[in-house]
Amino acid sequence: MLLHELETPAVLIDLDVMERNLGRMAEYTARTGVALRPHIKTHKIPALAQRQIALGAIGIAAAKPTEAEVMSEAGIRDIMLAYPIVAAAKADRLARLAEHTRISVSLDSHEAADCVARSFHAAGRNVDLLVEIDVGFARCGVQSAAAAAELALHIAKLPGATFGGIMFYPGHMMVPPAEQEPLLREVNTRVEAAYTAITASGLPIARVSGGSTPMAYRSQEFSHLTEIRPGMYPLNDRNLVAGGFATLEDCALTVMTTVVSTAVPQRVILDGGSKTFSSDRLLTGDHIGHGVVLADRDATLYGLSEEHGHIDISRSSRSYTIGERLRIVPNHVCATINMHDRVYGIRGDVVECVWDVAARGHVQ
Amino acid sequence: MLLHELETPAVLIDLDVMERNLGRMAEYTARTGVALRPHIKTHKIPALAQRQIALGAIGIAAAKPTEAEVMSEAGIRDIMLAYPIVAAAKADRLARLAEHTRISVSLDSHEAADCVARSFHAAGRNVDLLVEIDVGFARCGVQSAAAAAELALHIAKLPGATFGGIMFYPGHMMVPPAEQEPLLREVNTRVEAAYTAITASGLPIARVSGGSTPMAYRSQEFSHLTEIRPGMYPLNDRNLVAGGFATLEDCALTVMTTVVSTAVPQRVILDGGSKTFSSDRLLTGDHIGHGVVLADRDATLYGLSEEHGHIDISRSSRSYTIGERLRIVPNHVCATINMHDRVYGIRGDVVECVWDVAARGHVQ
Incomplete structure (x- = not known):
């Protein structure tokens, strides 16, 4: 696939x-x-x-x-x-x-x-x-x-x-x-x-x-x-990058999203929100933002509704198209995976495996 | 049950x-x-x-x-x-x-x-x-x-x-x-x-x-x-209470937790954190806290690790015991339910039904 x-x-x-x-x-x-x-x-x-x-x-x-x-x-x-x-x-x-x-x-x-x-x-x-x-x-x-x-x-x-x-x-x-x-x-x-x-x-x-x-x-x-007992080291995330403990190139996990609306000026809306990324905040600096938009470092994923990601593109020169896909490095990898029943292992454009997040929801 | x-x-x-x-x-x-x-x-x-x-x-x-x-x-x-x-x-x-x-x-x-x-x-x-x-x-x-x-x-x-x-x-x-x-x-x-x-x-x-x-x-x-198209009205939550749109008595959903540690002075630790409540913040006022501790309004659920709830009891005269249970009204009911595979319908001390959160994890 x-x-x-x-x-x-x-x-x-x-x-x-x-x-x-x-x-x-x-x-x-x-x-x-x-x-x-x-x-x-x-x-x-x-x-x-x-x-x-x-x-x-x-x-x-x-x-x-x-x-x-x-x-x-x-x-x-x-x-x-x-x-x-x-x-x-x-x-x-x-x-x-x-x-x-x-x-x-x-x-x-x-x-x-x-x-x-x-x-x-x-x-x-x-x-x-x-x-x-x-x-x-x-x-x-x-x-x-x-x-x-x-x-x-x-x-x-x-x-x-x-x-x-x-x-x-x-x-x-x-x-x-x-x-x-x-x-x-x-x-x-x-x-x-x-x-x-x-x-x-x-x-x-x-x-x-x-x-x-x-x-x-x-x-x-x-x-x-x-x-x-480290947990995050296989995957890393935006918090570890912001803290100087990893680089973006060390972040193995991204969330692939789709642009679903560009109707509001200076805004782009993604099909992922707090139920996709979690609401976990950036732990350092200005605490702003919910992830890194890999295709556009001038864009800020500044807000999350439950199913909408709100991107501010007012400082960006990139143009956005409804239906295009954007990959995001989330703030907190543990909290993000915990939102999902399965994840996809990829190499380049190939999906090599599908893994069930088998212990997700095991809250007791 | x-x-x-x-x-x-x-x-x-x-x-x-x-x-x-x-x-x-x-x-x-x-x-x-x-x-x-x-x-x-x-x-x-x-x-x-x-x-x-x-x-x-x-x-x-x-x-x-x-x-x-x-x-x-x-x-x-x-x-x-x-x-x-x-x-x-x-x-x-x-x-x-x-x-x-x-x-x-x-x-x-x-x-x-x-x-x-x-x-x-x-x-x-x-x-x-x-x-x-x-x-x-x-x-x-x-x-x-x-x-x-x-x-x-x-x-x-x-x-x-x-x-x-x-x-x-x-x-x-x-x-x-x-x-x-x-x-x-x-x-x-x-x-x-x-x-x-x-x-x-x-x-x-x-x-x-x-x-x-x-x-x-x-x-x-x-x-x-x-x-x-209202969503939250059957259950309500701390955000709706804080905003004046509901009372605590209107909150049908609580999370039952257990005290697992009292080792740190002025602190009580619960067996629920961001993977139980979500990290959704209080939307109004001081934005502090992750839920209402129903048994002790002087206690503040001030922080969440993934599986720990951190309560500050420095202003409380209540004593806490390891193993006791505390019920919490969460900040955001939609985000809390979304963390769980099932919920329990109760009347008093009786569990009348168990419901699967069947559409949870249906992110696409």
Whole structure:
């Protein structure tokens, strides 16, 4: 099938660009010895997770037990729930997966640890529980080294559970390089303190799991880090480009749209809006715009209705024609894929494969 | 099934509240004689569309041919595509539906009119084409009365098409009442001018299709209006409440979530983020927050990660417990439902029905 045969809007993944991105991360992690555990929240596509494993990833990370079910079904044998599980029904789902799949869970409370361990113990299984520490993002994570050691010791005594190490998420580090330095020092201070307190209590620390796409290529600067969980690196997006973490040429995913109206002066309307791109904003700079119009850098995709993309062409000299197609690099690739049931793998004008976004909608 | 048996996050629709909202609109439109053609973009659920028809709606509006296919399959026999169709594949889909379903399309260009008429003519069918006029929203729509008449005459000559009337969308009127008045005068000026120009050219105007939920109960103040296309009125949301168009008690849809972390001081983390609520912002006031925490009006759902809702409880005296459930009224009900494959109809603590969001993901 050829690109022009697809109806729009359609999510396209340039397979050559994606392979280059995958290869770069595989090479970096192999060279530096940090284990790669990609977070599948970005793509939710079993075939992509399998490709990541084939290129050396030790397993995957997921946020939801139902996502883990899809990936386990696809043959992924090591899945970390990088999310506190506090409901018995969810823990029971994970315990069932443990028949075929090594499961670990990160969490920050006795309640979560007790909940998950109880289900695994009842199922006659064992789960690795990692203590999440807050390294400055202020979302989840225990607040002190003493609290980390206390929770680690609590986990170590639970039937059905093994203390699996330390987990953190540096979600606040998607900032310019000069601003990263003090944040990195604070992350390392907190990780080292927790590491020291836990080892002082007599527990070995098998894993220190951190990472994110923006920080992935600085992994060797993080104290004690053994694995990273980047999600976006195979595809990239406008936010990563705006932050200096990727170039437009690294963006494997574009949304192909069609111009449906040029009736309003200085405006062009596309057949994709917030239900195609998501409403996720640009995280840096002026926060303006919802994507890059590849054919016209003077055009601004300034607004989204649910099914309309509003482009301002007042600074552009390009002419636009109803029915023509425009490819857009979206602000946030994870949120965009999550809007779609399928995506198309392309090379040039050829559609080489169609992938179901199989774990999309698995909100529980 | 009882509410506590559902895993979270789960989208709940309070059936009593929804029925009250449906009944109010049915009563208003019956009393004033304006035809009701609900836009199904809000819910994308066939059973809800059928309920709207049962209560007197003359048909529905949709944005995408694939949405229309789902609704036609469910027995809806009058569907308006309130969206310019400019691709032959999409027009062909609509022409196929015309075997069982009356189809109309609004558009603002010769290209769109020619495209749709060509498919219907080839299929031996006829389509009603409405001319969209821009009444101030500056999204789609011809810009002058002369252009409206010119396009209407063009349509009237196309094999496969009948000129069906005027369509407009007052999407810019979700503002405080005092600001609505000049906008309403401008809308009426433009509609009257187009109406006069088209009738002067000898064409009858069968329909004038306008409306939206915020303006629905002022329909009788719009010139020449024969039908309205509100979407959100059965459910409502935080944006409509903030704009003064509904009360919290009118909000039939809530998202049930679970507290998964309380580790960070003054913060509570929920198991729903932008992939549960959408990233749609509050359209009025300070634009802050992603929903109303019904159990605690002093709490602010100030931020969303993809799977985490971040609540600020620094001004609250309520205590929070890991594992407890909180119900949230989201900013934008259409965008929230669009994140989910199913929703639950409830009365009190009883789950009375489960509805598939059958037209979700039908982006083309």
